[in-house]
Structures are given as C-alpha cells and as structure tokens.
Amino acid sequence: MLEHAGPQIFNGLVLGAFYAIVAIGLSLIMNLTGTINMAHGSFMTLAGYLAFAMIARGTNFWFAFLAAPIIAVLIAVIVERTLIRPLYGRDPVYSLLLTFGLSLIAEEVFHVIWGANTLPFAPPASLSGTLALGFMNFPVYRLFIVAVLVLAFAALAFFLYYTRFGLRLRAAVQDTEMIAALGTNTQLLYTINFGLGILLAGIAGVLAVGLLGLNPTTGNTLLMPAFVTVIIGGMGSLYGSIIGGILIGLATSLMTLYVPAASEVIIYVLMAIVLTIRPRGLFGEEGLFG
Amino acid sequence: MSRGRIFVLAAIALLALEPVMAPYIRVDVTIVSAALLFTIAAMSANLLLGYTGLPPFGNAAFFGLGAYGCALSIKYLNVHFITATLFGMVAALLGALIVAPFLVRRRGIYFGLLSIAFGQVFYFIAYRFTDVTGGEDGMAVPRPYLVVSAFTFKETTFYYLSLAVFIISIVIFKLIVQSPFGRTLVAIRQNELRVRYLGLDSNRFVFVAILISALFAGLSGALSAMLNGFIAPLSLDWHQSGDFVLATILGGSGTVWGPLIGSLIYEIGRDIISTITPYWQIFLGALFVACVLGFPRGILGTILARVGAAPLSNEPEEANWTQSPAIVADHRG
Numbered sequence: 001m002l003e004h005a006g007p008q009i010f011n012g013l014v015l016g017a018f019y020a021i022v023a024i025g026l027s028l029i030m031n032l033t034g035t036i037n038m039a040h041g042s043f044m045t046l047a048g049y050l051a052f053a054m055i056a057r058g059t060n061f062w063f064a065f066l067a068a069p070i071i072a073v074l075i076a077v078i079v080e081r082t083l084i085r086p087l088y089g090r091d092p093v094y095s096l097l098l099t100f101g102l103s104l105i106a107e108e109v110f111h112v113i114w115g116a117n118t119l120p121f122a123p124p125a126s127l128s129g130t131l132a133l134g135f136m137n138f139p140v141y142r143l144f145i146v147a148v149l150v151l152a153f154a155a156l157a158f159f160l161y162y163t164r165f166g167l168r169l170r171a172a173v174q175d176t177e178m179i180a181a182l183g184t185n186t187q188l189l190y191t192i193n194f195g196l197g198i199l200l201a202g203i204a205g206v207l208a209v210g211l212l213g214l215n216p217t218t219g220n221t222l223l224m225p226a227f228v229t230v231i232i233g234g235m236g237s238l239y240g241s242i243i244g245g246i247l248i249g250l251a252t253s254l255m256t257l258y259v260p261a262a263s264e265v266i267i268y269v270l271m272a273i274v275l276t277i278r279p280r281g282l283f284g285e286e287g288l289f290g
Numbered sequence: 291m292s293r294g295r296i297f298v299l300a301a302i303a304l305l306a307l308e309p310v311m312a313p314y315i316r317v318d319v320t321i322v323s324a325a326l327l328f329t330i331a332a333m334s335a336n337l338l339l340g341y342t343g344l345p346p347f348g349n350a351a352f353f354g355l356g357a358y359g360c361a362l363s364i365k366y367l368n369v370h371f372i373t374a375t376l377f378g379m380v381a382a383l384l385g386a387l388i389v390a391p392f393l394v395r396r397r398g399i400y401f402g403l404l405s406i407a408f409g410q411v412f413y414f415i416a417y418r419f420t421d422v423t424g425g426e427d428g429m430a431v432p433r434p435y436l437v438v439s440a441f442t443f444k445e446t447t448f449y450y451l452s453l454a455v456f457i458i459s460i461v462i463f464k465l466i467v468q469s470p471f472g473r474t475l476v477a478i479r480q481n482e483l484r485v486r487y488l489g490l491d492s493n494r495f496v497f498v499a500i501l502i503s504a505l506f507a508g509l510s511g512a513l514s515a516m517l518n519g520f521i522a523p524l525s526l527d528w529h530q531s532g533d534f535v536l537a538t539i540l541g542g543s544g545t546v547w548g549p550l551i552g553s554l555i556y557e558i559g560r561d562i563i564s565t566i567t568p569y570w571q572i573f574l575g576a577l578f579v580a581c582v583l584g585f586p587r588g589i590l591g592t593i594l595a596r597v598g599a600a601p602l603s604n605e606p607e608e609a610n611w612t613q614s615p616a617i618v619a620d621h622r623g
Contacts, residue, residue: 034399083579087582093339093345093535094582095582101577104578227407235400
C-alpha cells in the first residue's frame with residue numbers, strides 16, 4: 001500500500017493548491033468587505049462551463065482558458081455593483097444570504113442549459129499523457145495545474161506587496177475610513193477586489209474541469225474545503241491559506257487511500273484541532289494580509 | 291386586550307381551523323404541519339440570529355441529529371414516539387455540546403463560517419455511515435402510533451400534534467427571550483464589550499443559547515422525520531440551515547412570530563410553485579435576493595416598525611464588519 005503513497009502525496013498537493021486558490025479569493029472578499037461569498041463556487045462553475053462552451057464551438061484551448069475567467073469576472077463585477085454593494089456595512093448575514101440565493105439560481109440555470117450530467121472535458125494533446133519523474137509517472141495536466149497555480153500565487157503576492165494598488169488594498173482592510181479620507185475611491189477598490197477574488201476562482205474553475213469533471217455543482221464541492229482552509233490558515237493570511245490548503249489537500253488524499261470513509265470528515269477534525277490549539281488559525285493575525 | 295394579543299389568538303384560531311378549511315383553500319394539512327415544524331427550526335435559528343446576533347448556518351446539523359436520533363431509536367429500541375422525540379433532542383444536545391465550545395469563541399462572519407463547517411461534519415457522518423443511516427438513500431422512519439395503536443398515522447391527528455408542540459415551543463421561546471437570560475443575549479448582540487464590563491461571562495451565555503437552539507432544532511427534526519416518514523443526509527446540509535435563516539429573516543428576525551410567517555410562506559410557496567414549474571430552486575434563490583434587498587427587517591419586522599412597536603434591530607450598535615473579527619476577539623482577551 002505504501003507504494004501508492006508517493007503519487008497520492010502529489011495528488012494531495014494539487015488538490016491543496018486548488019483549495020488554497022479558492023480560499024484566497026474568498027478571503028480577499030471576506031476581509032475587505034465582510035462578505036462571505038457563497039456564490040464563489042458558482043463563479044468557478046460558470047468559468048468552467050464558459051470554457052467548455054467555447055472549446056465545443058472550436059475555440060482554441062488557450063484562448064478559452066484565458067477568456068472564460070475574464071468573462072466570469074465581468075459578470076461578477078456587474079453582480080457586485082448592483083446586488084452586493086447595497087449590503088456593505090450591514091450585518092454579514094445579509095450578504096451571505098444574498099450570495100447563497102445567487103448560487104441557488106446559478107446552479108439551476110447551469111442545470112437547465114447544460115444538464116445535470118458530468119460533461120466530458122479533455123485537455124489539449126500537449127497537456128495529456130504522463131511524464132516520467134524517475135520515481136513515478138505523473139499526468140502532465142496535473143503538473144500544468146500546479147504550474148498555473150504557483151504562477152497565480154506569485155502574481156497575487158507581487159500585486160499585493162509590490163504595487164500601489166496592493167498597498168491601498170491592504171490599507172483598506174485595516175482602516176477603510178482612513179484610506180477613503182486620504183482620497184482613495186473605496187467603492188472602486190471593493191469592486192476590483194471582488195473581481196480579483198473571482199478571477200482566482202475562475203482560473204481554478206477552468207482548471208478543475210479537467211480534473212474533477214464538469215457538472216452544476218463542481219465549484220460548490222470545492223467551496224466547503226475552501227472555508228475550512230480559511231479557518232485553518234487564519235482569516236486574512238495569504239500564506240496561511242496556502243499552507244492550510246496544502247495541509248487539508250494532503251490529509252484528504254492520504255485518507256482517501258487509507259481510510260476512504262473518513263476522507264471528508266478528516267478536514268473538519270483538523271480544523272477542530274487547529275482551533276483548539278490556536279483559535280485564530282495558524283497564521284491569523286489582526287493586520288490582514290499585512 | 292392588546293392588539294398584538296388579538297392577532298396572536300386569531301392566528302392560532304386560523305391554524306386550529308386549518309384541517310376544516312383545507313379542501314376550500316387548497317392548502318394541504320401536511321404542508322401546514324411541515325411549516326409549523328419548520329417554524330420551530332427557524333425559531334432555533336432566530337434565537338441565535340435575531341437575539342444574540344450570531345449568523346447560525348449549521349442548525350441543520352442539530353435538526354438532522356434530532357431526526358436521526360428519533361428514527362434510530364424507533365428502529366432499534368422500538369420506543370414510543372414521545373420517547374423517540376426526546377432521544378432526538380438529546381442527540382441534538384450532545385452534538386451541540388461537541389461543537390459549542392468551538393463556536394462560542396467567535397462572533398460575526400467567523401461564527402458563520404465555523405457554524406457552516408462544523409455543521410457539515412454531521413452531514414458527512416450521516417452520508418458515510420451507510421450501515422446505520424442508509425447513506426445517501428436515507429432511511430425510512432416508522433410513523434408513530436399516536437393515541438391508540440389501532441390507528442397508525444393520520445394527517446389530521448399529526449397536524450394537531452404539530453400545532454400543540456408548536457404552541458408549547460413558542461410559549462417557551464417567548465419566556466426565554468423575555469427572561470433576564472434572553473435580555474442578556476440581546477445585550478450581547480448590541481454591545482458585548484459592555485456586557486463583559488458589567489461582569490457577565492458572555493461566552494457562557496452564548497454557549498447556553500447554542501444548546502437551547504439545538505434543542506429546538508432537534509425537536510423540529512424529530513417530528514419532521516416522523517411526518518415525512520423519511521430522513522436523508524441532505525437534511526443536515528448547510529443549504530437546509532440557509533433555509534431556516536431565510537425563513538427567519540423573511541418573517542422578521544428578532545421577533546417571536548416572524549419565523550412562523552416566514553416558514554408558512556416558504557412551505558406553502560414551495561408547494562404551489564413546485565406544481566407549476568420544476569424550477570423551484572430559481573424561485574427560492576430569487577426569494578433570497580428579494581428578501582435581503584427589499585425586506586431586510588422581514589415582513590413582521592416591517593409591520594411592527596410601521597405601527598411604532600419597533601422590533602429589535604439586527605444591526606449592532608457599532609457595526610463595523612470591515613474590521614477583523616480577530617480584533618474583536620483580542621478585545622475580549
């Protein structure tokens with residue numbers, strides 16, 4: 001049984017990177033505006049379906065891979081401006097319920113347009129096949145996923161820590177009123193931040209399609225582990241989300257190998273352990289993303 | 291007699307007459323039974339949401355524990371249905387005793403996240419323990435022998451049972467929220483720091499509120515399982531918790547009778563819409579959106595505000611949700 005552990009650890013890392021990128025998107029939105037975005041999974045699924053629809057009509061994979069998340073972001077920006085914005089500053093339960101309602105609508109709409117069955121989605125020839133790593137063979141598509149996610153993390157870290165806009169974003173998380181008084185358009189900041197979160201979700205959504213298949217609930221199955229990732233890693237910590245995601249990704253895939261019945265529950269057990277030892281999460285601190 | 295009391299008596303009279311009116315107004319007694327039991331679960335959400343100011347998105351777990359506790363005790367111990375209901379409530383209470391120590395430490399969105407996550411644990415346990423729970427397919431729940439064992443199950447009899455349990459529950463709920471304990475919960479929602487400065491351990495109050503909430507949800511779950519004759523893991527899913535919160539907010543969170551209005555609209559609306567179109571979920575989603583944007587105080591909350599009997603506002607004194615809940619936690623030490 002031990003010989004399966006190597007590939008399974010790799011799978012766990014891939015899964016963990018997924019959880020992390022979804023969690024970071026959630027965390028960005030949650031920290032700045034106090035919105036728990038229940039529709040996050042729906043935007044992932046949306047990007048997946050958009051990519052699928054484009055490729056089915058003969059569009060190049062790479063074009064669809066880039067365009068689908070961007071279209072999802074445009075839709076997200078419209079949703080944020082019209083529906084979510086009125087709820088800023090109100091009790092968080094309202095935005096949670098609103099986005100929950102949106103996810104219910106979205107799920108049914110996907111259902112009507114694309115049906116309930118899992119749709120086939122094959123990665124292009126250049127990304128299929130396996131790569132010999134010496135000690136084991138590993139699917140190229142998974143390596144591609146890891147590469148894209150690592151790139152996305154690096155780009156996000158650069159954006160947050162080395163650009164003026166990232167600086168403003170981090171400042172706004174600490175004191176929105178002060179940064180508004182200093183002349184930053186915080187409404188615009190909220191919108192861009194929301195779009196950024198959905199961009200990460202969209203990228204993850206398109207990638208997930210080749211890994212998990214595509215059906216109306218694909219994104220929502222990643223949502224709950226992403227919540228747990230945020231709680232374990234600590235709210236508002238970029239690196240916490242990455243470590244938390246990898247931790248529960250590994251735990252899930254190793255459990256799937258050894259104790260399949262506990263593969264879902266293990267992440268909640270981990271969460272309970274982390275909360276007992278460190279209630280604010282592994283890397284949670286007051287200066288969010290700071 | 292106050293105007294409010296007249297409305298309450300009229301509502302109870304209407305509910306008592308429902309089995310007689312059912313053929314004329316075309317609202318089945320089973321639907322209203324379900325709505326009454328749903329109300330008890332919504333009340334359990336209301337205690338945390340409307341009074342204590344905590345977003346409870348894991349109450350379906352307590353609801354489901356009540357349902358499975360009831361179902362399994364009938365299946366394996368063959369107990370009377372009242373004993374089975376008590377088994378369900380104890381199961382919900384035990385579940386709450388496990389998760390409450392984690393939940394009490396957090397407020398605001400963090401509480402919401404934790405309640406969703408811990409609620410899902412019970413969903414997955416019910417989903418995975420196929421030997422005991424029947425897994426995804428769910429399990430049949432034997433319907434109770436009510437008064438005499440010769441008559442197994444009658445919709446109308448069960449309806450009056452639900453109504454009686456509902457009335458007892460709402461009386462208890464009202465006594466709780468009007469007691470010094472209930473007022474302290476409201477004070478915690480409005481300004482927890484001040485409550486702590488007055489020397490009260492607010493975490494202990496929240497802890498007890500979660501346990502009471504679980505007992506109500508467990509009661510609702512146990513009776514709902516017997517009403518439907520069936521229980522499946524989806525009843526423990528956070529979607530179900532969201533529906534409880536929706537019914538509460540739709541009716542008016544922080545009001546005693548709001549959840550009843552919300553639950554009646556939810557159950558009867560679902561019944562009517564499902565017969566017209568298969569896309570009930572789109573309507574439900576739109577109801578969420580419309581309720582949040584158009585009726586944030588809920589139906590009863592809006593009415594009470596009109597007549598000057600302002601209900602409890604759901605916003606805390608100093609709402610600053612952009613701040614990290616971790617900071618709030620720091621203040622509390």
